[in-house]
Amino acid sequence: QVQLQESGPGLVKPSQTLSLTCSVSGGSISTDGYYWNWIRQHPGKGLEWIGYITSSGSTFYNPSLKSRLIISLGTSENYFSLRLSSVTAADTAVYYCARDGRPIDWYFDLWGRGTLVSVSS
Amino acid sequence: QSALTQPRSVSGSPGQSVTISCTGTSSDVGGFNYVSWYQQYPGEVPKLIIFDVSQRPSGVPHRFSASKSWKTASLTISGLQADDEADYYCCSYVGRDMWMFGGGTKLTV
Numbered sequence: 001q002v003q004l005q006e007s008g009p010g011l012v013k014p015s016q017t018l019s020l021t022c023s024v025s026g027g028s029i030s031t032d033g034y035y036w037n038w039i040r041q042h043p044g045k046g047l048e049w050i051g052y053i054t055s056s057g058s059t060f061y062n063p064s065l066k067s068r069l070i071i072s073l074g075t076s077e078n079y080f081s082l083r084l085s086s087v088t089a090a091d092t093a094v095y096y097c098a099r100d101g102r103p104i105d106w107y108f109d110l111w112g113r114g115t116l117v118s119v120s121s
Numbered sequence: 122q123s124a125l126t127q128p129r130s131v132s133g134s135p136g137q138s139v140t141i142s143c144t145g146t147s148s149d150v151g152g153f154n155y156v157s158w159y160q161q162y163p164g165e166v167p168k169l170i171i172f173d174v175s176q177r178p179s180g181v182p183h184r185f186s187a188s189k190s191w192k193t194a195s196l197t198i199s200g201l202q203a204d205d206e207a208d209y210y211c212c213s214y215v216g217r218d219m220w221m222f223g224g225g226t227k228l229t230v
Contacts, residue, residue, distance in 0.1 A: 037220075046124060047159075047167065047210055049220040060218040064123075096166070106155035106214055107172040114166060 002027035004097050004112035012091075012119050018084040021074075022097030022112055029078050030055050035100045037108065038071060038082045040093040048093075052100070053080050087119045125150065125211055125223035132229040138199040141226045143211030144192060149221055151192035155214035158187060158196045161225075162207045171196060198228070206230040 008020035022036070029036060038050035051061035053071045061069045070083040084091060094116050098108040126144040133139040143150065143158075150156060156174045159167035169178055171187040174194065184205075187196045194213070198205055211223040 039222075046225040047212070047222040049212075049222060052218075062219065100220075105172070106153075107157040107169055108159075108167075108212070109169055109172075109178075111166045 002032075002099075002110060004099070004110060006095060006097050006112045006115040008095075008115060008117065010116060010118060012087055012117060013121050014088055014119055015086055018082070018087050018091060018117055018119070020082045020095055020097075020115065020117070021079050022081070023077075023079045025078070027078075029073065029080060033101075035102055036080050037098045037100060039096045039098055039108070039111075041096070041114070042090075042093045050082070050095075089119050091117070092119045093117060123221075125213060125221055127209075127211060127223035127226045129224070130227045130229065133198075133201045135201050135203065135230060137201050138197060139201060139228065141196045141198075141209050141211075141228070143194040143196070143213075143223045145194075145213055145215075145221070146192055149192075149213045149215035150189065150194050152216060153214045154189070156187075156189055156194040157212045158185075158194075159210045159212065160207050161210065167210060201230050203230050 003025045005023045012018045035052045037052040053059045059071050068085045094114040096114045098111040131139050154174050158171035160170050161167040170181045174189045175187045184200045209226045215221045
C-alpha cells in the first residue's frame with residue numbers, strides 16, 4: 001500500500017532554511033491525482049496546515065507562511081519537498097506529510113510518521 | 122482566526138459518553154461539510170476517525186459518532202474505553218484551498 005516517509009535534518013540554525021522531503025512509496029505522485037500536503041505540530045501543541053502541491057505542480061500555502069515557503073515536486077523521483085526559509089525557534093515542530101483526495105475525499109487519509117525539526121543555534 | 126476552537130480537555134469514566142466540540146465560523150465549519158476528526162496518541166501519527174462531518178472510515182468503532190450544527194461540529198465517543206484516552210483534533214476545509222485544524226482536546230478516561 002502507499003506509504004509516506006519524511007526525511008531531512010533534525011536540527012536547523014536560526015535564519016537558515018529548513019528543507020524536508022516526503023518520499024511516496026507504493027504509488028505515484030504524478031498519476032494518483034491526490035493533493036500532497038505538509039502539516040506541522042509544535043511540541044505539545046495542535047496541528048497546523050502548511051500547504052499542498054498537486055501532481056501537476058500547483059501549490060497553495062498557508063498565508064501565515066507563504067512568504068517563506070516553497071513546496072515542490074521531485075524532479076525524477078516519487079517525492080515532494082518543503083523549503084522554509086528564515087526559520088526561528090517558532091518553526092520547531094514535528095513536520096508531517098499527508099495526502100488528501102479532493103475533490104472526492106476531503107480529508108487526510110494517509111500520513112507519514114513525521115520528523116522532528118528543531119531550530120537552535 | 123488561526124484555529125478552530127476545541128475544549129482543551131474533557132474526561133469521562135469507562136462506559137460513559139463524552140462529546141468534544143469544535144467551533145468555527147460560517148466561513149469554515151459552517152460553510153462546508155468537510156469536517157474530519159483525528160485521534161492521536163502521544164508520539165504517534167494522527168489517525169482519521171471521522172470524515173465528511175459524520176462518516177466513519179472502515180475499522181473505526183461505531184462508538185465514535187459525529188455531527189454538525191451550523192458552525193459547531195461535535196464528536197461523541199460512547200461506551201468510553203481506556204484506550205480512547207488520546208488527543209482529538211477536528212479539521213475543516215475553509216475554502217480558498219485551505220484547511221484549518223482545531224487546537225486539540227485531551228481526553229482522559
